[in-house]
Amino acid sequence: MKFLKSPFFWIVIAVSLLYAVYPKLGNNITLRETLVLSAIYVILATNLNLMIGYTGYVNFGSIVFFGLGGYLTLWLIGGYGWNLYAAVLFAGVVTSLLTLALGFGILRLRGAYFALATIGVNEAVKDFVSNFDKWGGSEGIFLPFSTYKSMGGAVHALWTVYFLIIGVMALSLLLSWFIKRSKFGLGLFAIREDEDAAIVLGVKAPVYKAIAYSVSAFLPAVAGGLYFFKNGSIVPEEAFNLHLSIESIVMVMLGGQGTVTGPWVGAFLYERLRGLLLTTPSLSNFHLVIAGVLLLLIILFAPGGLMGWLYKRWARVRGVLE
Template structure:
């Protein structure tokens, strides 16, 4: 399995490119666009651990992004604890929620699981909408003073960016380690045939739950960083169903179950979106065009960029993953 090290290194290289260019050029504009790209990459890789490795397609995965965002935000807002601690707490809390929810919804298969995850996201969104201390439908706003302890707003923005970069690298490496571990082999067995996996000795319930927890932890941390940087949070942007489907889209686009796939998928998706949004002709129709592209991919390249390359170019078959 060492041969797949190439894909990991390539993915790392890509991520470093997005971290280093804004840093070297000291460009806030590049930093902002890189921030979005890195966020997409981290989210796609996280989801892939559940969707690609384990075979459970969560349509409401953004719920963990939102939960992480709210926990981080509330901890900073009310208790003024340090950002790092808040992020870790947010990740752990989201993972615990995933364990709790997972123990019931992971018994559902296929489309029923998908619908249940949409339901969870909507339920939590509606709950948050009605919690006074989380600001209800309007959400919460930071007082600019909060950034003071991080060296002012400018520094805080850079800090968020670097934190996101680190998290993206960590989630990539974890995804690689899982894929090539005994645990990962168990997950893939579950993806292929859950009943067969259990008759081969895999503790399917435990494994699915752990995969769900890992794939919930990272979006929560990313959500925390995003809303810290954003300075405000509201239920609509924290629990947006569109973002959920975007995550699935990126994984599909790049290549489900692979290491490099979610990275390529996220970058490509980001580029498509950016191009559509700035182009005069397509700006107002970008949703329609995204829809058409998504449809074309689902119909004609369901195996994603990686799968397509592996199929077309023999040399890449054993290298790309």
């Protein structure tokens, strides 16, 4: 139980508890909804970082995991009366396995080709689901209000889902941290730096990449299930929104790719910034412009992101936060 001694572990637990308890104490629904979004962003960015930051493969279509998880969950609950826990777990596992199979194919592509293929996969799935009558086509799936009854009514169910989402956020961060400190993570970083060299050094790159890809799909799929269950409905445009995929990349870059804390900080800041831009009347028209300029500045002048910049200045921080 060495991890119990690590400050990072306790920071994650403390922040997650704070997330969970604070809105509940004041029964503050608005705050809860803001934090849901923030937590979802953290989940998406942190898992995406396993591919972009750890393995060096730019997944532009990571949102497909989130959407597929959402669809599978709502389909199982709405169509077959599964309970929420079983449904999200099943959705996570199925999405992961599909991603594993897909990974053995498209991870043979490198650089821009892989990025394009991931966009293609997301768009293909979105267009397929839009036409798939079993899943309601472009109308999507609606959960009847009675679904929440078995969870002690809607109010209670929504709080439960909220705590679960916070739990998934904590798990994402811990997973990312464990991988970074593992032999598996070392292999991934070697692949990121030079895949051919890594292979010659003995890293089973095709398998490692596919596993990383598959792992990076699991928790986002679970989160998608929880999120759309909370909303009570899902439509293709929202589930497979390529834009959110790319925003997740922005969060990873903003915080610092390849670090554990970076995507967390990046997602949190991005959510705050987005909220600020959208709610300030004079800025709301320009929120895309401002976000774009910010992204451009990071890429041109601070490609290591916030944490990369911080670690360069204070190397000691790195030991604590990773």
